[in-house]
Amino acid sequence: MRSAVFRQWYRDLAMGMRFTFTGGREGWVRALLTAVGVGLGVALLLLTAAVPNVLSARETREEARQDRGIGYLQPQSKPTDKSLVIADTDTEYQQQEIRGRLLEPEGAGAPLPPGVAEFPAPGEMVVSPALSDLLRSDAGKLLRERLPYETVGTIGQAGLIGSTDLVYYAGAKGIADRVDGSVVARIDAFGTDTAGTSDEDPVDPILLLLTLVVFVVLLTPVAVFIATAVRFGGERRDRRLAALRLVGSDGRMTRRIAAGEALAGALLGLAFGAGFFMLGREVAGSVEVFDVSVFPSDLDPSPGLALLVALAVPAAAVLVTLFALRGVVIEPLGVVRTAKPPRRRLWWRLLPPLAGLALLYPMIGQGAENGTFNEYMVTGGVVLLLFGITALLPWVVEAFVARLGSGAVSWQLAVRRLQLSSGTAARMVNGIAVAVAGAIALQMLFAGAEGRYTESTGMDVTRTQLELTLPDDLPLDVAGKELKRAKGAKSTAVLSTAEVSLTAKDPEAWMGVTVGDCAALRELATLSSCRDGDVFVVRTPERFREADVARFGVPGKTLYFDASLSGEEPGAEIAWKLPAEVPQVLQRPDPLRVGMEGLLATRGALPAKAGEELSSTLYVRTDPEVPNALDEVRNAAVAVDPLIRTWEWASTRRLEQFTDIRTGLLVGASAVLVLIGASLLVSQLEQLRERRKLLSALVAFGTRRRTLGLSVLWQTAIPITLGLVLASSVGLTLGAVLLKMTGFPVAFDWLGVLSMTGIGAGVVLLVTALSMPPLVRLMRPEGLRTE
Template identity: 40%
Template sequence: MIRRWIADLLLGMRLALGGGGARTALVRLALTATGVGLGVVVLLTATSVPHLIGARDDRAGGRVPDFAAAAPGVDPVYALARVDEYRGRGLGGYLVQPTGPHPPAAPGVDRLPGPGEAVLSPALADLLRSPEGELLRPRFPQRVVGTIGDAGLTGPHELFFYVGSATVAQLPDAAPVSRFGAETHRRALSSLELLLVVVGATTCLVPVFVFVVTSTRLAAAARDRRLASLRLIGADRGQVRRIAAGEALLGSFGGLLAGLALFQLVRALVPRITVTAFRGGLFGADVVPDWRLGVPALLVLPVLACAAAVFALRTVVIEPLGVVRRGTRIRRRLWWRLLPVAAGWALLFTGTDDAESPGVIAGIVLILTAVPLLLPWVVERVAGLLRGGSPAWLLAVRRLQLDSATAARLVSGVAVVLAGSIALQGVYSRTESDRPAPQEVKVLASFHATSYAEGEAFAAAFRALPGRRDAPLRTRGLIENAAGERASITVGTCAELRARAGLAECRDGDVYATGAVGYLPAAGDHVWFSAAGPRAVPQWTVPAVHRLPGARDETAALLVTPAALATASGVGLTVDADVPTADADLVERVRNTVGWNGTVYSLGTGSDGTYALITRALSVGSVLVLLFVAGSLLVAAWEQLRERRRSLAALMAGGVGRGVLARSLVWQLAIPVAVAVAVAVPAGLALDWLVLTLVVHRPMVVDAPAIAVLTATAIAAVLIVTALTLPALWRTASLENLREE
């Protein structure tokens, strides 16, 4: 029995390769392989996402300093993280100060730089050498002594650095490090973010399966004639089905090989992606499918292709003397097509309060899967109601009435993408409405000075920038005594303190207390600067403090004149400045002035990197899937024209003009598309309402303009495909196709 089955399958493969004319067989095989191959690429790419994210996180965690670890024989380095940006691109790294000849090893770096040296990522080095990096070069005056390897980067386009400095130990928050590679804690996805991933992945994958099923039914008429010939020489019905499965199996195997080759091409092209939300790009080596997901995904496509090919024979009676398609059309039944909808609805109810529940994920998948199941029934009913009209309209309607399933399959991918995109847009809108209202955008610069003179030098350089001559600056700091009590200080000249605090009398060298200061040091107290904690030798001995009467400002601090810090050592002060946001070049010059001894950051412009990555990835994926659906629609439409070449040629010979045939072709796609939109929009809105109301308990937000844009995009894609099929229509309708092959 097994040997007979194998022989039938092998015969089907041979017929698929050479039956019905070599050219026709190869075209049919190529179409099936294309559908399966594209499905393989999408599935392998989707199953690579967990490894891709995990590898990025592992490399990012591998370069994080482990401040708690101590390694014998290793000279610790003082390390301080710096996060910056350049013209909207993220820029980050570490300032390091070695304490000996045996510093710890950082991933991707041969050796950590010493003072006056720098090790840069390849992308950062290239940017500094390019004209675009002109305003960035002043931030890296150090001598570049090496580049960071892939092991120390999250992506090939990441702007990352290690800069050596002799003053890192004096900066706030700097600490000695003996090992790189601290354990990182990944932030779990929120309910809405997880829903974005589930809906987006389902939207991308369902059209792939739809096209795999459709591709196995291409050139069905030629296949049925071949099978009838086999019946004539003695094959039974079971053998016919196994031979049909063998034909689909060969196309599936070809698609697997083509898909694996295309997947390698995808891996080669992935490093070229420069989308900002991907935060440094992606390494092709990270795109590795999880075999636990990839192997079943690869196996399901040939099985699905074979099952679709055999299932397509249910309405065909293949006898030795010919092929008879059942003349009495059996009206499609609705009840079993509603089962996925009902099951999905029930599963969403079971997953209340838990977006990670398997029931929620299965419910979303079932509801989106129901769209291509419902579409043939709806198209059949609508086509049966259409009457009258122009010759082009009559030709199109009659064709739909005879074979509405083919038209429904052609546009079902569009319907799934549209429904999923509408549901995604609803979750987008809900997520955005839940985010805090944006604050007024404000750029702040903070410079960390180790002496008052250094702070004054920064102030002079800052005021030398265009338009910053009279910019207000504030010099502040934090002191701490041996008991851990802290007090904030504000440093300024008597003129500045009079303007700020309204001092009636002021002498350089005095310290004043204004407001309700939590810790009020007494004359002679030994204190330390910053929040680094007490060290061996106090950094400042506080002079006499003059209490100002009548002030009750809870946010006030000690007011310190410059001469009062004359005896201080290792002063830690911060100079704050406001920066206008209108001039982007001015902001970059401010960053250069601050250098790595400070930070320049924005208020009111922050965004969640994880959310940005998810939304951008899904947006890119939706566009790619829409292009995939449009391509599959084009391929299927071309094949339909090829199968109908004799009937179209007969119409031309009977006097039907090319314009009538062209308009008929437009109507044949336009009517199913209109039905698909009518099904997809309510389905997408219903899915959006279900997941938001039942799972995350948020009210639904309908973005009507976005839905209109999505609908118009889907319709435009179909119209473009129709226009591209017109040249094939002219060739197909040639009178030469009336000849028997």
């Protein structure tokens, strides 16, 4: 019995597939439109299936090029035949991060960086392809001044994270004498030791929730688009199936044949999808989206996930077709759907979103303190809520257009068309509505979570824009003078730090000393008077310890700089006698250096040898009238010493994992947005093709083409407006529930809602505009010709 049923299904599906490819030009056009629509969705699914491999490949290459990992040698280590001295010279150029290293091999066995064939000689460098292009372009003029090396080679893929990575390795001489274990290090191998890293910090449940919801929200519209694409040409197909009833097929056989036609389109769509994926794979190698780039070879889908896509898409095509035909009575003399359809029922359409809320409700209030969220309940709840839009939208469109009245001719044509086929209009905008709803929910969730993962740095970016860390062996007078004259620098302040103790030997207590001229010290504290030779005790109400004032801030007391901390032999302590007056001063409400406490001293108050124990930082306020002022100062710093490190100040700092998830969302949303536009255009063209004869007939009877163009615009505008209103409602509901789950206060980001809605509407308007030229061609009288 089962074998007979299987054979019957096989024969009917095969017959439907043959009809697809032997139905003449009409059948091929329909099959190609379906294949393009399905193929776009399949390509995006395959790209998603490649994400695990992309992340793994990037992480592997990142670990392989680390130079402070398994091969790190202590600063006191001696040169060997296998040692390499490497200096960190990372920089930034026009908001782009550039990874730079100076290399000085100390023997024939020194390790080569990944992707580098041989060490560059002093004065030479090897660069990544993207950096090479930048240096040759007009945009890289300032950067060429900062990297005064001759390019002699290219870094291979093994040494790069992505195809647009900006990296260079330059040869150097003499940096072995400046090994400090931080900026300049001695290593004998590249890479990180990942063994024994199982005891990692637990992952934040809210970050896991964000990641899960991002994947669900991005993939759900893809599934909706694929389900829409397999129903292209539905009305013409149903009229063809009526002919099959006339020659003797029953209703079930007819539906199976229709499923076979959809299956053929889906299989062809898999082939198109593979082609689109390979094309997108190659294009991805030359594209950077939100500072993220990949190599084409990284986009290798997981075999298991690729097989799942290959099986799920054809199965979905068959099931969607059978489900769509459940309410269509195909008789030998026609299709009942051509008559006025019965009113859609609302009750069952409310079940999916209500079921979704029921799945999410038990996790409300869980927050980050009560374990991880149930991933199956989260996925199911979000999917049901979003798919609830696809169930509700046809009812909303039908109920709304049924009440529309008379108007201009274009309005009446559009309204009558929507009243006869509201389901088709709703299907076309289902995907964009689902995408907008998911985007609104994510916007709310990210806005609510941002405060948790964003902290203030305490830096006042209006007072200083650049912080430069000077090497300890760099003469401060020379560096300060040169950088003060740098183009783009409006003002500078140099602050140096050290620590002093109460006793020369075996000290038990330390206090920090900040050294600078009077102008620089006034950036830290309120000084009533100051001259070279003065010392102050700075008092901060929150952190200052009165005991330290009594012990360290006593006028005339002798303190000690411990030179052994900087590598000198024990016993090389430097005595420092405080002056007869050491006034207490208050820290400024907006100090240049946050969290500072201890002693403030002018340079004239220090003993002569104490300057060798100071670590100096220079703060630069840039001139807003100088173009590229930040890069001009960086260039000046490299000209003084390539080991000067520069940091651009920022008022806030975000957790890296949170930033990575948000970047992944933006990259994925960009891909889905392209899919939305392409799929909508294909769907619009399919709708116009089905109405070709009707449009040509209306033109033949004297209807103005402008009127028909406006009617097409109304037919798109009405359902998309309803879809966006419904999407906003569902998105706000889902966003509120997710915020309740995470324990964040519910706040509606109306600007974000409007922006997401506006983007969705803009995509639809763009697609409508692109469909106007084909509409004009379809309105020609030749469209009445038939075979």
